[in-house]
Amino acid sequence: MSARPAVRPGGRSARVQESVHRAVRELQAEGAALTVPLVAARAGVTPSTVYRRWGDLQELLSDVAVERLRPDAPPADHGNLRADLEHWASAFLEEMSSPAGRSYIRDALAGDPEGPNAGRxxxxxxEQVEAVLSRAARRGEHVPEAExxxxxxxxxxxxxxxxxxxxxDAAYARELVATVFYRLMPLP
Amino acid sequence: MSARPAVRPGGRSARVQESVHRAVRELQAEGAALTVPLVAARAGVTPSTVYRRWGDLQELLSDVAVERLRPDAPPADHGNLRADLEHWASAFLEEMSSPAGRSYIRDALAGDPEGPNAGRxxxxxxEQVEAVLSRAARRGEHVPEAExxxxxxxxxxxxxxxxxxxxxDAAYARELVATVFYRLMPLP
Structure with missing residues (x-):
């Protein structure tokens, strides 16, 4: 359904995306009832530009939600794999279970089921998990499979x-990490 | 948002629910573009009955989707826990990953986030997992926690x-069951 290309575009296309995404975020923050014409007017583009690029409002909201779920930094380094995984998992759970996080996930999933948003x-x-595991492997630690x-x-x-x-709560995230450590490690 | 009570209603209320649900299923099968007035007309109720009971179309579709995900039989008995879990998990995965299953899950999740549908x-x-585990415990088998x-x-x-x-595929479902058997059993 979505006309959006899988590869993130550059140039004018990137500027259109940025201004439309910003318009959605601003209007959401203002509590506005979103429509494509309203978003287009705020972004300074025509409604047909929005329809051509995203297909419909739901697909646009899904795209914006996925961008908001994009991590803004690599996972912090706490010196060892278990601490890194515990901190990352706890922070991930806290973010995803917050009212904003739950809302972004639902919007992301409401996009075209054949589209790329849920997969993103x-x-x-x-990517975050792999960053934690690669760092641990470089330290010489025994690491589980990313899967x-x-x-x-x-x-x-x-x-x-x-x-x-x-x-x-974070205790649940730490319990899952402990299960991986004590039960699900590959044999050395 | 939903005005639907948590307890399944009886009497007239149950008849309204059944006729409205049936109208949605019929119209979906016909490929109709659903609206509350269309569903109400097919069900022989007033649109205000639908709005009062479900709040809006999305909430009604979520309710219908959850009903379609309700298991229609207890898990089959294959004589031992591992076979029961493997068969149940494979069938569950096949159902949920089918185009219809994916669509019902998405509709179910699109309901009111404060409502009961995702939890149902x-x-x-x-309930299905507990039925499998209880049967195995009655056979005297060692069983994992339902959680x-x-x-x-x-x-x-x-x-x-x-x-x-x-x-x-079913191989993935069986691999997860094997992980529970070989790695995640409580100590006897």
């Missing part, structure tokens, strides 16, 4: 955020 | 269905 959310998490961390740390947290509303 | 999806899965199966079998499958589109 997952790719961001995987193990995705399946047994990231997935359980995201499942609870989406399907099991309720308090989610 | 998760509760259905948990372990939710976190390490159900959650990874649902995460992939939602965020990592691509082929998902």
């Amino acid at each position: 959310c997952s790719a961001y998490a995987r 193990t961390v995705m399946d047994h740390v990231v997935a359980p947290m995201m499942y609870r955020v989406l399907f099991r509303p309720g308090p989610l | 999806c998760s509760a259905y899965a948990r 372990t199966v939710m976190d390490h079998v159900v959650a990874p499958m649902m995460y992939r269905v939602l965020f990592r589109p691509g082929p998902l």
Whole structure:
């Protein structure tokens, strides 16, 4: 459904994207009832530019939500793998389970099911996990598979955020990391 | 947002729900562009009945989707826990990763975030898992915690269905069950 290319565009196309995304964020912050003509007017483009690029409002909101879920920094270095994973997982859970995080995830998932947006959310998490694991491997630490961390740390947290509303705390994130450490490491 | 009570209603209220749900399913099967007046006309109720009960179209579609995700039978008995879990997980993954399943999950999640619909999806899965585990315990088998199966079998499958589109097969479901068996059992 989306006319948006998979590769992030440059030049004029990038400027259009930035101004339209900014217009959406501003209007959302103002509590406005969003429409494509309203967003286009704020961004200084024609509505047809928005329809051509994003297809419809839902797809645009999905695209903006995914951008907001993009990590803005590599995972912090706490000196060892377990501490790095615990801190990253706790921060990820805190962000995703916040009201804003839950809202961005829902908007991201409301985009075209054949489109790339849900996959981009997952790719961001995987890049962060891989950064933590590569750093640990360079330190000479024994590391799990990235897929193990995705399946047994990231997935359980995201499942609870989406399907099991309720308090989610850092202790839960640390428990999942401990399960990977004590139960799911590859044999040395 | 939803005015729907948490307890499933009986009497006239149940008849309204059944006729409105049936109208949605019929119109969806016909490929109609759904609106509340169209659904109400097909169901033989007034639009205000629909608005009063469900709030809006999205909430109604979410409610219908959750009902379609309700399991229609207890998990089959294959004689031992591992076979029961493997068969159940494979069938669950096949259903959820089908185009219809993905569409129902997305509709279910598009309902009111403060409402019960996402939690009902998760509760259905948990009831099925508990049925499998209780039967195994009655056979005298060693069983994992239900939460372990939710976190390490159900959650990874649902995460992939939602965020990592691509082929998902029974081998993946069986691998997750094997991880629970070989790595995540409580000590006897």
